[in-house]
Amino acid sequence: MKYYIIFLLSIGLSSCSKFLELKPDQNMEIPSTLADCELLLNDFTAMNASYAVMPIMMGEEFYFHTEDWQTIVDMDERMGYIWSDEPVIGSLNWQGPYKTIYVCNQIFAIYNKLSEQDKSSEQGKQILGNAHFFRAFAYQQLLELYTLPYDPVTASNELGLPLKLTPDVVPAEGRASLAATYDQVVQDYKEAISLLKPTSIAKSRPTKGAAQAGLSRLYLDMHDYENAYLYADSAWNMQPTLIEYNTLDPYDEMAIPKNNQEIYFTALTGYSESISPFSNRINPDLIDLYETDDLRKSIYFQDNDFDPGTYGYKTNYDQSYIGTFIGLTTSEILLIRSEAAARTGKSPIALAGINLLRQHRFAPENFQEVHWGNAILLQEILKERRKELVFRGRRWVDVKRLNQEAATQRTLTRTVDGQSYQLAPGSLKFAALIPQLVTQLNPTIEQNKR
Incomplete structure (x- = not known):
């Protein structure tokens, strides 16, 4: 891209502090207009498709046999699979989201120098909203991988992330607290909600509903169930649609349509040969959760010809073999809404949401409403999360947060x-x-303790 400048944020490869005054090529124009900001946002790889794959590798949805594990070329992935304490050599899982953050900070710097007319224009507001959203989403991905689970009692004393809010390439000084890092993400999402419109030009660009969905996901991880419910409810009402799985072809290797009606926002991990479709075996305890007529089983999985009796994951919400979809969808938000409702005394709403989701995951003749009582309602909702959000980057985060509660450890x-x-x-x-x-x-930057 015309304005692309190579950058490794926060690791000190440059001490330059006036990025916008630099010209690596004297023929290169310095980004300075709303049109330039649009070009920066249009870099799909930098903004949408460079997020960490490691949370999926470290989760519990699949397993490798020894001989398969030994063939994993990326040593960080091989060691991550067994939660090893070996030093991490590659930096892409860190660098990718921080590059997104850098581009957002560059956009903020450009915006601040615009005329008041450009700032107050509809295009200016949408660009500013996009930058707040992407920065929040990128920091959220980093939080999920590189910090301990959020506990409101201890968060002020736990290590968060290096917070970089300016576009210069001076390294960030140390790590902010976990509380301060979460506060920054909340602030960015709320700014995005106030600026973005209900619709966008593409699924790769966020909407107001996407920002509400991202914030509800964040509040769920913070155990703030009132706010998780509030923002999930708002996001759902912005886009109350689900795919009818009985209209999909279970024999199609990519049965779920690209850019479908459930997607608020498209985001992908970087490529990993280790977790590409058909390269692994799904854990039997996950397969066993599906009822006989649950269409998700045939849509998500297929028999492994190379290992009869096992299943491989075959699809994702972007029809991509390059990265794994970790974006925001209505199905996830309906689950967050139901879980938060169950945790805050709104059992009828929780149950109605789960029945609505399940209605779209069974053929009409096979669907039966569930009538779970309060004693098992939360437990069953959490099972639905496991069944629905396979290979969406959610299981690692769920285990982290649920392990803070004795009943779900x-x-x-x-x-x-x-x-x-x-x-x-x-x-x-x-x-x-x-x-x-x-x-x-x-x-x-202090290393995480072991």
Whole structure:
């Protein structure tokens, strides 16, 4: 892209502090207009498709046999699968979201120098709203991988992320607290909600509903169920649509349509050969959750010819073999709304939401309403999350937050080459190690404890 400038944020590869005055090529125009901002936002790879794949690798949705694990080329992924304490060599899981943040900060700097007429224009407001959304979403992805689960009692004393809010390439000084980092994401999402319109030019660009959905996802991780419900309800009312799975072809390897009506916002991880379709085996306890007539089983999975009796994951919400879809959808928001409702004494709303989702996941002749009582309602909703949000980057985050509650704690276990590896509730390993290159080049960034 014409205005692209190579950048590694927060790891100290440059000490320059006046980015907008730099010209790597004297023939290159410095970005300075709303049109330039649009071009920056149109970089799909930088803004939508460079998020961390490691949360999916470290989750519990699939497993490898020893011989398959040993063939994983990316050593960070191989070690991440067993939650190893080996130093992380590659930096893409960190660098990708921080590059998105950098572009957003560049847009803010351009916007601040615009005329008042351009700032107050509809285009100006939408660009500003986009920048707030993308920065919030990118920091949220980093929080999910590199910090411990949020606890409102201890968050002010826990390590968050390096907060970089300006476009210069001076490294951030240290890490903000976990509370301060979450507060920044909340603030950015709320700014986006106030500026964005209900519709956008493409699924790669956020809407007001997408910002509400992102904030509801964040509040769920913060155990703020009142706000999680409030924003999920608002997002759902902005886009109350679900795919009728009985209209999809279960024999299609990519049965879920691209840019479908459930998507608020499209985001993808970077490429990983390890978790590409058909390259792994789905955990049997996940497969066992599906009822016989649940269409999700045939839409999401297919028999592995290379290993009869096992299943491989075959589709995603972007029809992509390059990255895994981790964006925001109405099905996820309906689940957040139902869970938050169940946790805040709104059981009828919780149950109605789950029945609406299930109605769209069964053929009409096979659908039966569920009437779960309060004693099992939350437990069953959490099962629906597992069944619905497969390979969407949610399981790792769910295990992190649910392991803070005795009733929903779960120890993850993997066996490789005869050796068993476990990830127990309360483990410091729920905050992945920051890449070695980052901490070496910016020693103010404290490594996660082990």
